[in-house]
Amino acid sequence: MSATATTPWIPIQRVQGREQLDSRGRPTLAVTVTLDEGTSAHAGVPSGASTGSAEAVELRDGDPHRYGGAGVQNAIANLTGPIAEAITGREFTGLQDMDLTLRELDGTHTLSRLGGNAIVGVSMAAARAQAQAAGLPLWQALTGDGVEPRLPVPHFNVVNGGAHAANDLDFQEFMIAPLGVPSLPEAIRAGAEVYAALKGLLHSCGLATGLGDEGGFAPDLAQPEQVLTLLVKAIEDAGYEPGRGGVAIALDPAANGFYVEGRYRVAGRDLSSAELVALYAELIDQFPIWSIEDGLAENDRDGWTHLTHTLGHQVQLVGDDIFVTDPSKIDDAARYGIANAALIKLNQIGTVSHTLAALEVCRHRGYAAMISHRSGETTDTFIADLAVGSGCGQLKSGAPARGERVAKYNRLLDIAADQPELPFGIADRSGH
Numbered sequence: 001m002s003a004t005a006t007t008p009w010i011p012i013q014r015v016q017g018r019e020q021l022d023s024r025g026r027p028t029l030a031v032t033v034t035l036d037e038g039t040s041a042h043a044g045v046p047s048g049a050s051t052g053s054a055e056a057v058e059l060r061d062g063d064p065h066r067y068g069g070a071g072v073q074n075a076i077a078n079l080t081g082p083i084a085e086a087i088t089g090r091e092f093t094g095l096q097d098m099d100l101t102l103r104e105l106d107g108t109h110t111l112s113r114l115g116g117n118a119i120v121g122v123s124m125a126a127a128r129a130q131a132q133a134a135g136l137p138l139w140q141a142l143t144g145d146g147v148e149p150r151l152p153v154p155h156f157n158v159v160n161g162g163a164h165a166a167n168d169l170d171f172q173e174f175m176i177a178p179l180g181v182p183s184l185p186e187a188i189r190a191g192a193e194v195y196a197a198l199k200g201l202l203h204s205c206g207l208a209t210g211l212g213d214e215g216g217f218a219p220d221l222a223q224p225e226q227v228l229t230l231l232v233k234a235i236e237d238a239g240y241e242p243g244r245g246g247v248a249i250a251l252d253p254a255a256n257g258f259y260v261e262g263r264y265r266v267a268g269r270d271l272s273s274a275e276l277v278a279l280y281a282e283l284i285d286q287f288p289i290w291s292i293e294d295g296l297a298e299n300d301r302d303g304w305t306h307l308t309h310t311l312g313h314q315v316q317l318v319g320d321d322i323f324v325t326d327p328s329k330i331d332d333a334a335r336y337g338i339a340n341a342a343l344i345k346l347n348q349i350g351t352v353s354h355t356l357a358a359l360e361v362c363r364h365r366g367y368a369a370m371i372s373h374r375s376g377e378t379t380d381t382f383i384a385d386l387a388v389g390s391g392c393g394q395l396k397s398g399a400p401a402r403g404e405r406v407a408k409y410n411r412l413l414d415i416a417a418d419q420p421e422l423p424f425g426i427a428d429r430s431g432h
Contacts, residue, residue, distance in 0.1 A: 009092045010035040010133050015084040015122055017076040022047050022376035023404040024213060026070050030378075031079065031121035033129045041129035044378030045121040046347050049213065054109075054298075055324040056116025056350035075115035083114060083122055095127050099351035116350040123351040124382050138382065139415060142389030144356065147363070151184040151416055151424040152387040153177055154409060155250050155291075155370065155396035156191040158198055158234075159219070159227050160212025162257045168222040170266045173214070173252035174231060175396060177290060180245040184416040184424050188409055190240055190247055192400045198234035205230075213375040215399030222267045224251075228287040243288040250291035250396075251283075256321050259297035273303030277310050284314060293318035293343060293370075304338045316341045316368055325349035327361045334365035341368035344392070346383065359390045368426070370394035377404040381411035388415055393426035 016032040022044075029045040047058060059078070061071035086105050092098045102123070106114045131141035143149045155177045161169025178190035198217065202209050207219040221227055231249055232242045240246040255276070258264055264271045271279065273296060280295055292311070296303040298321040308317055320343035323329045327349075330342050342362050346355050362369040369392040371383050377398070387395040395412070398405035416422070 009094055009097075010037055010039070010130065011090060011092075012036070012088050012126065012129075015080060015088060017079040017118070017121065019072055019076065020044065020378065022378055023402065024049075024376045026376055027067050027072050028376065028378065029072055029075060029079070029117050029121045031118075031125045033122060033125035035129050035133055037133060039129050039133040041125050041132055042380075043121050043124035043128060043382065044380035045117045045124075046374035046378065046380075047117070047376035048345070048347070048374040049376065054326070054329075055345075055348040056120065057110045057112040058117045058347075059112070059115025072115075072117060075118040078114040079118040079122060083118060087122070087126075095123070095130065096353040098126060099123055099353040102351065111350045116347060120347045120350050120352075123353070124346065124380075127352045128382065137415070137418075138385035139388040142352075142356065142386055143391070144360065147389075147391045148427070149388050149422060150391045150393050150427060151412060151422050152371070152393050152395040153179055153424075153426055154184075154187055154191055154412070155394065156195065156400050157214045157216045157252075157396065157398045158195050159231070160214055160216035161218070162254050167218045167220055168267075169218075169224070169227065170222075170253070170258045171224050171227075171251060172254035172257060173216070173293075174224075174227050175250040175252065176231065176235065177248045177250050178240075178246070179248050179290065179426070180241065180243070181247075182424075184412055187424075188400070188413060190238070191409075193238040194234050194240065194247060195400050197238040198230065201230055201234050201237065211399070211401065214373075215402040215405045224267065224283065225286070228283065228289075232287060244290055248288050248290040250293070251289060251295075252293040252318075252320070254294050254321075255297045255300075256294065259300065264297075273300055274306060277303070277307050280307070280311060284311065289315060291316035291318060291341075294320045294322070298322040301336070301338065305336065308337050308339055312340050318343050318368075318370060320345075320372075323358075325355060325358045327354065327357045330358055330361045330367065331365060334367060339367070341370065343372050344369050344386075344390075345372050345374065346386070347374065355386070356390070359392065362392070368392070368394070370396060373397040373405070373408065379404050379407040381407050384408040384411035384415070388412070388422070391427050
């Protein structure tokens with residue numbers, strides 16, 4: 001149980017919301033919660049482009065004359081109307097009690113009636129307000145009983161493809177992970193230095209250095225092997241050892257995006273599940289890859305079982321679209337031997353307390369966990385505190401570039417400076 005659940009709950013006096021722009025120039029919600037004793041806290045709601053079919057639904061207005069239909073005025077009306085009426089002035093036992101009330105008020109599994117974007121925003125702002133009122137840093141308020149907080153290994157998305165870039169790369173994210181460095185500040189430094197080396201390398205090869213949605217470069221390449229070769233060279237050029245003893249590579253193919261009629265179309269190849277798994281095995285043999293996220297589509301459960309049986313002993317296999325941060329889906333997958341880690345996104349499940357429940361299932365089932373941003377981000381740093389408080393040891397927040405991405409990494413640097421005794425690195429699969 002987190003400190004936000006054990007500290008006395010101060011009733012909420014007011015809930016406010018307004019539109020603000022996310023990092024892709026689309027509207028999202030800014031939510032403010034004010035407590036009875038005067039504490040106010042804010043939250044910026046993220047928005048995903050690569051989404052699972054069962055994740056919490058963003059409520060958009062559909063008015064073609066405002067933001068191309070993507071406005072969130074209806075979500076704000078729900079936030080300041082029925083949501084505010086349900087939670088202001090009430091004596092909740094804690095955040096979990098409030099979040100359950102919001103789920104019951106909505107009445108749908110995907111929060112589609114009131115909007116997952118409205119509900120997650122008020123949940124985040126309330127959690128932050130209660131922590132501030134208790135005099136606790138947010139990460140400490142989010143730390144559960146028996147969980148050791150730790151500074152996470154950042155996973156920097158340095159090459160963007162798929163739904164995140166206008167190039168021919170089918171794999172969506174190519175990340176670098178400084179697994180072998182001694183501290184969080186050194187990990188941030190390694191990410192920035194490899195990113196800079198990669199920019200120079202791309203320029204020398206005559207490749208574009210424009211950026212995708214998450215701050216990674218979006219070169220005009222199609223073959224994953226081409227990108228991986230460049231990453232290894234950039235890691236070496238920056239003075240690091242490629243691999244788990246230095247800077248490793250993590251992939252998020254986001255296979256939903258290239259799964260068509262039961263086949264996977266990758267760089268001009270038409271592959272079965274087994275053939276795609278074989279491709280991953282070849283890449284792992286050739287390159288210092290330590291983690292693969294969404295290697296297969298969410299509906300390809302037999303393929304996932306084969307992937308896990310074949311490669312689960314070699315690399316971390318992270319489920320995102322197949323789990324959508326749903327505790328019951330993660331628990332079910334563990335029984336069937338699907339993946340060995342889960343991606344954790346606040347707005348995917350829709351409340352802070354359900355996010356913490358998903359992390360608890362990961363610890364109970366021996367699954368690793370990685371906290372994640374979304375492609376449409378704000379400068380809100382909630383997920384940095386969540387990564388520390390949950391003790392999972394992994395965070396991905398895009399490239400070490402663009403303010404909305406760097407804000408999370410800078411928040412980690414602030415926590416590391418304030419709490420130098422916190423351990424750094426990836427937790428074992430029991431969360432310790």
